[in-house]
Amino acid sequence: MPVSTSSAGLPLWQRRTTAAQWLRFAAWLFGLSLFLLCWKVISDNTLWVFVEDAGRQGSDLLGRMLPPRWEYAEKLWRPMWDTLNIATLGTALGVLMAFPVAFLAARNTTPHPLVRSLALMIIVSSRSINSLIWAMLLVTIVGPGVLAGIIAIALRSIGFVGKLLYEAIEEIHPTPVEAISATGASRLQVMNYAVLPQVLPAFAGISLYRWDINIRESTVLGLVGAGGIGLALNASINSLAWSQVSVIFVMIFATVIVSEWMSARVRRAMI
Amino acid sequence: MSLNASEGRLRAARQGQWRRQPFITGAGRRWALGVAVLAYLVLALGSVDVNWARVAEGAGRAVNFLAAFTQPDFISRQGDIIAGLIESLTMTLTSTVIGVLLAIPVGLGAARNIAPLPIYALCRAIIAVSRTFQEIIIAILFVVMFGFGPLAGMITLAFATVGFMAKLLAEDIEDLNWRQVEAVRATGAGWWQVMNHAIQPQVMPRLIGLSMYRLDINFRESSVIGIVGAGGIGATLNTSLSRYEYGTAAAILLIIIAIVLASEYASSHVRRFTQ
Numbered sequence: 073m074p075v076s077t078s079s080a081g082l083p084l085w086q087r088r089t090t091a092a093q094w095l096r097f098a099a100w101l102f103g104l105s106l107f108l109l110c111w112k113v114i115s116d117n118t119l120w121v122f123v124e125d126a127g128r129q130g131s132d133l134l135g136r137m138l139p140p141r142w143e144y145a146e147k148l149w150r151p152m153w154d155t156l157n158i159a160t161l162g163t164a165l166g167v168l169m170a171f172p173v174a175f176l177a178a179r180n181t182t183p184h185p186l187v188r189s190l191a192l193m194i195i196v197s198s199r200s201i202n203s204l205i206w207a208m209l210l211v212t213i214v215g216p217g218v219l220a221g222i223i224a225i226a227l228r229s230i231g232f233v234g235k236l237l238y239e240a241i242e243e244i245h246p247t248p249v250e251a252i253s254a255t256g257a258s259r260l261q262v263m264n265y266a267v268l269p270q271v272l273p274a275f276a277g278i279s280l281y282r283w284d285i286n287i288r289e290s291t292v293l294g295l296v297g298a299g300g301i302g303l304a305l306n307a308s309i310n311s312l313a314w315s316q317v318s319v320i321f322v323m324i325f326a327t328v329i330v331s332e333w334m335s336a337r338v339r340r341a342m343i
Numbered sequence: 344m345s346l347n348a349s350e351g352r353l354r355a356a357r358q359g360q361w362r363r364q365p366f367i368t369g370a371g372r373r374w375a376l377g378v379a380v381l382a383y384l385v386l387a388l389g390s391v392d393v394n395w396a397r398v399a400e401g402a403g404r405a406v407n408f409l410a411a412f413t414q415p416d417f418i419s420r421q422g423d424i425i426a427g428l429i430e431s432l433t434m435t436l437t438s439t440v441i442g443v444l445l446a447i448p449v450g451l452g453a454a455r456n457i458a459p460l461p462i463y464a465l466c467r468a469i470i471a472v473s474r475t476f477q478e479i480i481i482a483i484l485f486v487v488m489f490g491f492g493p494l495a496g497m498i499t500l501a502f503a504t505v506g507f508m509a510k511l512l513a514e515d516i517e518d519l520n521w522r523q524v525e526a527v528r529a530t531g532a533g534w535w536q537v538m539n540h541a542i543q544p545q546v547m548p549r550l551i552g553l554s555m556y557r558l559d560i561n562f563r564e565s566s567v568i569g570i571v572g573a574g575g576i577g578a579t580l581n582t583s584l585s586r587y588e589y590g591t592a593a594a595i596l597l598i599i600i601a602i603v604l605a606s607e608y609a610s611s612h613v614r615r616f617t618q
Contacts, residue, residue: 106436117574157391288475305480
């Protein structure tokens, strides 16, 4: 689009060259076609008969969920306690494992590049796999229950905490490290007195943040049998007791809001 | 008290006994925290009942599963894996596009500096609901409403994307450089023109980066919402795990890891290109 034209009606200034304009057009065309193609795949795999009465189904569902059966909340304290334990113990276990992995993965503290790529691989595989998948796996291995949930959360947390922590380690100030090394300190002493104090606040912050996320994730682990409030949710859904489901939703909502508020407060107090 | 403690530390240091500064100041606080943590651990670990016989029985399976990673089985369920992957990938793309498009108005509404209070409250409520519940819980509801299949999954992921993107977009708008907005306003620009020429250029690079990141997250999530019937590779994975077909499960997990790695690599390039 020319911004100004000469007296002869010819464009004087254009934002992009003609080639760039065509390239942009081609990119948009490609993107749009890709989107429509994907949409067609989804549409082919959908039974539209069921979609047509979605509104009626939705209002029907809402009608069954309201009013919530509040008496059911009394049976939820134990599952809720389990959920909190899964999140907290899982975070603690995950953080314990992530700590050494992060030191091995950071460019400035790793003993050997080969060790570094191994640690990075651990971090990537832990991050790419959702905690529910870990839980499904662990339920087949250690059996259904809280233990599977704790380990699932821990395995998922390694990648997250490890990644953020090794980035923090790579960003430390080099002068304290040089100063401690100059006193003749060994590698471990350098880590202990120069690296650790610099990353400790970041480490605590990251762990708390992960705990907050883990509370959210541990609410659903029960869907695959890994304990917590998800078990109650699954049972209620399978028996079509939607008025109990809404109570569980309210509980989850309240827990998540409170944990988010708590972790934000503690993090602010630390910094 | 803490002043005394730090003076004591200094005095000891002068005599050659140096101790580092504690992370949490105040000895009383440290002790209280330690006792509280210990009490919680005892209570929590006491309430975790573990069936050790079952764990021992499963140990063999764990070895089998790890062994399966050395020879993943891509072949015997090839058809199911490919169908699941195509569903997952299409769901990922469409839901990210739709979610980001919907997130832009919600994000604008949730930024306190450009939205009036009622709209702000409404948009923040949408964000809170969308962020609190896990994708899989939302998927359960949408599967009931829209029936089994990838459409329910797509709507779920789009809904989750709205919460995520709108929150970050709103935060971005709230701390943008206000002078450019004033400058554009001073030329007599209307609301649309202010959005287009003062706000959009400032948030666009980050918006593109976040969209790429969300594409990544949506793919990872699309691999689990199949568990409740919302389509995608999750259903295939769930079936293979419950049949103890660890070869197939390992193959699917390796494919997921490879795709996540590839998209992370691609998104880091896109981000470098836009910034």
